[in-house]
Amino acid sequence: MNVDTKGLIIQVATDLFRKKSYLGVGISEILTACNLSKGAFYHHFPKGKEELLITCLYTMNETITNDMKAIFSRHETTVEAIESMLIEVINQYERDEMIIGYTFSSIVSEMGSLSEAVREVCENSYANIEGIYIAKLQADGFSKQMAKELALMINATIEGGIMLCLTTKTSKPLKTVSKLLPNLIKVVE
Amino acid sequence: MNVDTKGLIIQVATDLFRKKSYLGVGISEILTACNLSKGAFYHHFPKGKEELLITCLYTMNETITNDMKAIFSRHETTVEAIESMLIEVINQYERDEMIIGYTFSSIVSEMGSLSEAVREVCENSYANIEGIYIAKLQADGFSKQMAKELALMINATIEGGIMLCLTTKTSKPLKTVSKLLPNLIKVVE
DNA sequence: GTCTATACGGTGATAGAC
């Protein structure tokens, strides 16, 4: 019936993992939402739930970096690109009451110490995200060293801001981040 | 035998929750580590695991804010206090390979959308932490409005930095945060 | 490639003895 069962599982699982965390969602729940049975699942993911998670992380990573690259190519400077990106995240959060990208922190918190494989995928995803910042910052004229440090700061602040949005159930933290983050970049510019 | 069984449970549970996340630890595991049985546990926490978590969060919050207040009273400015605080966190992380405070993000990620009660305790804890920053920033001469925004930024950046430390298994992210965060505060000072 | 049926361990939680 369905052309791409595996794709459906990944899509539904990614959505549920974001909403209810990885450990908070069971395979049965995912399969019920997909209208599929265990047999179908273990055919596509013989190594089970963790294999599914890692696959989800890879596709998330690809989506995020593609989105970011598109935004960053449309703007002159790093500051402008980040402001534009954050506006998009904030709008999406206010619309869906859920942040659907740019963050792997929940997975790291849950699985970072339990699964080395999962931690490495997350580390790699963050490196990709910071890579985009670094390239743009260097184009802005920052030294490679400074660009690296700033990229890390930007990544940390945005991730922290997202987490505070989830904690307070408002978009205010990300709005403040969007307002003050440019100061960090401009001060050394 | 033990003078304070409830305190022991809280202590051991807090430690395990930090190491393996809330959903990743079962009650049985906590009780084995305590050398106790279900009966003892449900005597002290009749409402079960979530009640235990909330109790742990309260004591964590108290410890963190007490530690922070002690550090902040020893230093003249916000920048100095934060630098001192981060040095402590970094040293502790390099010693124990685990961050044992200043962060509720893993709990928020896991339980924020599943339990409103837990989310509210975390929100309150973050408000307490930011309150300490705000008081010091105002003593530095910042306006109330500016102090609030800066406190949020500081909180977000440090939480994000901690999360990146866990992801990369190094203390580098927090070191960079410690180095660059003062720029954010000084630029408007 | 998808189904049904099942195995088996672990979960949170309860009841009742001491």
Place this chain on the structure above:
DNA sequence: GTCTATCACCGTATAGAC
């Protein structure tokens, strides 16, 4: 206040029919 025994349920995972 702590124990043992037991509960029903859900977790992941497997086997075999179609």
